[in-house]
Amino acid sequence: MIVGQHQRHFVALLREHRGIVFKVAGLYSRSVADREDLVQEIGTQLWRSFGRYDAARGKFSTWMYRIALNVAISQARRWREADRLEPLEMHHLETVGGGESIREQDERLAALHAFIGQLDALNRALILLYLEDRSYAEMAEILGISETNVATKLGRIKQKLRGQMAGAATTGA
Amino acid sequence: MELDEMKRAWAHMDLRQDGMEALLRQGFRDRRMDKARGAMRWSLLGQAVEIACWVAFVVFVASFWVVHRQVTHLLLVGLLLHAYGIAGIWSGATQLFLLSRIYLFDAPVLVLQRRLAQLRRFRMVSTLALGLPWWFLWLLVPLVVLTWWSGVDLFAGAPGWIWACMAVGVAGTGFSLWLARRLAGRAMWSPWLQRVVDDMSGRTLARVSRQLDEIARFERD
Numbered sequence: 299m300i301v302g303q304h305q306r307h308f309v310a311l312l313r314e315h316r317g318i319v320f321k322v323a324g325l326y327s328r329s330v331a332d333r334e335d336l337v338q339e340i341g342t343q344l345w346r347s348f349g350r351y352d353a354a355r356g357k358f359s360t361w362m363y364r365i366a367l368n369v370a371i372s373q374a375r376r377w378r379e380a381d382r383l384e385p386l387e388m389h390h391l392e393t394v395g396g397g398e399s400i401r402e403q404d405e406r407l408a409a410l411h412a413f414i415g416q417l418d419a420l421n422r423a424l425i426l427l428y429l430e431d432r433s434y435a436e437m438a439e440i441l442g443i444s445e446t447n448v449a450t451k452l453g454r455i456k457q458k459l460r461g462q463m464a465g466a467a468t469t470g471a
Numbered sequence: 472m473e474l475d476e477m478k479r480a481w482a483h484m485d486l487r488q489d490g491m492e493a494l495l496r497q498g499f500r501d502r503r504m505d506k507a508r509g510a511m512r513w514s515l516l517g518q519a520v521e522i523a524c525w526v527a528f529v530v531f532v533a534s535f536w537v538v539h540r541q542v543t544h545l546l547l548v549g550l551l552l553h554a555y556g557i558a559g560i561w562s563g564a565t566q567l568f569l570l571s572r573i574y575l576f577d578a579p580v581l582v583l584q585r586r587l588a589q590l591r592r593f594r595m596v597s598t599l600a601l602g603l604p605w606w607f608l609w610l611l612v613p614l615v616v617l618t619w620w621s622g623v624d625l626f627a628g629a630p631g632w633i634w635a636c637m638a639v640g641v642a643g644t645g646f647s648l649w650l651a652r653r654l655a656g657r658a659m660w661s662p663w664l665q666r667v668v669d670d671m672s673g674r675t676l677a678r679v680s681r682q683l684d685e686i687a688r689f690e691r692d
Binding site: 343346347350351361364365368369371372375379406407409410413418421423428429430431440441442443447450452455456459460 | 473474476477478479480481482511574575576577578579580581582583584587678682685686689690692
C-alpha cells in the first residue's frame with residue numbers, strides 16, 4: 299500500500315474510533331492542555347505503530363485501546379513524578395465534558411469521576427473498559443490478565459463503590 | 472449508585488471531539504507523525520552505533536594489554552578497561568533489546584508497563600555503573616592512550632601522582648553519592664540534573680520498584 303493510501307486508511311480508522319483516544323486522554327489528564335498533549339501523543343504513537351497493525355490478529359479498537367492506555371499511563375506516571383498529577387476532580391470533568399461546567403451535567407458523572415479519581419492507573423484502565431462496555435475477553439486481551447482476574451477486580455471495584463455510597467448516605471443522613 | 476448506573480451515565484456523556492480531530496490533522500500537516508517514526512529509527516540506530524563504538528574500544532584495549540602484558544600495571548589497567556568495555560557492550564545490547572520490545576507500544580498494558588519499568592531500571596543502573604567509574608577512567612584512559620601512541624608510561628614515571636589521583640577518585644565517588652542523597656527530593660533548576668540526582672540517590676530505583684510491585688499486585692490479586 300502506498301504511503302498516501304496507508305495514511306488515508308489510518309485516518310479513516312482513527313476517525314471511526316476517535317472516541318477511544320479522547321476518552322483515554324480525558325481520563326488520564328488534568329487540564330485541557332494536558333489532554334491536548336496526550337491526544338497528540340497517542341495519535342503519534344498510533345501512527346508510528348500502524349505499519350505493524352494486523353487486522354487478522356485482532357480488532358482495531360483492541361489494538362487502539364492498548365496503545366492509547368499504554369501512552370496515557372506512561373505519561374501520567376511522568377506527570378506524577380514531576381509532582382504534577384492531581385486527583386481527578388471537578389476541574390478535570392471540564393476536559394471530559396467538553397468544557398461545560400460539571401454542575402450543568404448529570405450529577406452521576408460527578409460521582410463517577412470522583413470515584414475514578416481514587417483509582418490507580420491500572421484500575422482506572424479497567425474501569426474505563428468496563429464503562430465502554432467491552433467484553434471481559436477484550437478487557438483481558440487489552441490489559442494482559444485473565445478473564446477471571448477481570449471479573450474479580452470488577453467485583454471488588456463494585457464492592458468498594460457500594461461501600462463508599464453507603465458511607466456517603468450515612469454521612470448525609 | 473451502582474456501577475451499572477455509572478455506565479449509563481458514561482454512555483450519555485457528551486464528548487467534544489472536534490478539537491481532537493483538529494489536533495490529529497495538525498499532526499499530519501506538521502509532519503510530526505512522520506518525524507516521530509523517524510525519531511524512533513534514529514534512536515535504535517544510535518543505540519547500534521553506541522554498541523559499535525564499545526566494540527572498537529574493546530578491540531583497542533585488548534590490543535593494548537596483549538602488547539603490554541609483560542608490564543603488570545599496564546596489563547591490569549588494560550584488563551580493567553577491557554572489562555569496562557564489555558560492560559558497555561552488554562549495556563548497549565541489552566538496551567537495544569529492551570527498546571525493540573517496547574517501541575510499538577501495542578503489547579497488552581501490563582506487559583508493556585512492566586517492560587517500560589524494566590528498561591528504566593536497567594538504564595538507571597547501567598548509567599550509574601558506567602558513569603561513576605569515570606572518577607578513575609579520566610586518568611586511566613589517557614594513560615593507556617599515551618602509552619600506546621608515544622610509549623611514555625605515566626605510571627612508571629610518577630606512580631605517586633597516579634595513586635593520589637586514584638584516591639581523589641575514591642573520595643569523588645563517595646562525595647557524588649553523598650551529595651545526591653543530600654539533594655534528593657529538592658527541586659532542581661534543570662530536568663537533566665534532577666534525573667541524575669534521582670538516579671544517584673536511589674529515588675528512581677525506588678519509584679521503579681514500586682511501579683513493578685503495583686503491576687505484580689494487579690496481576691496477582
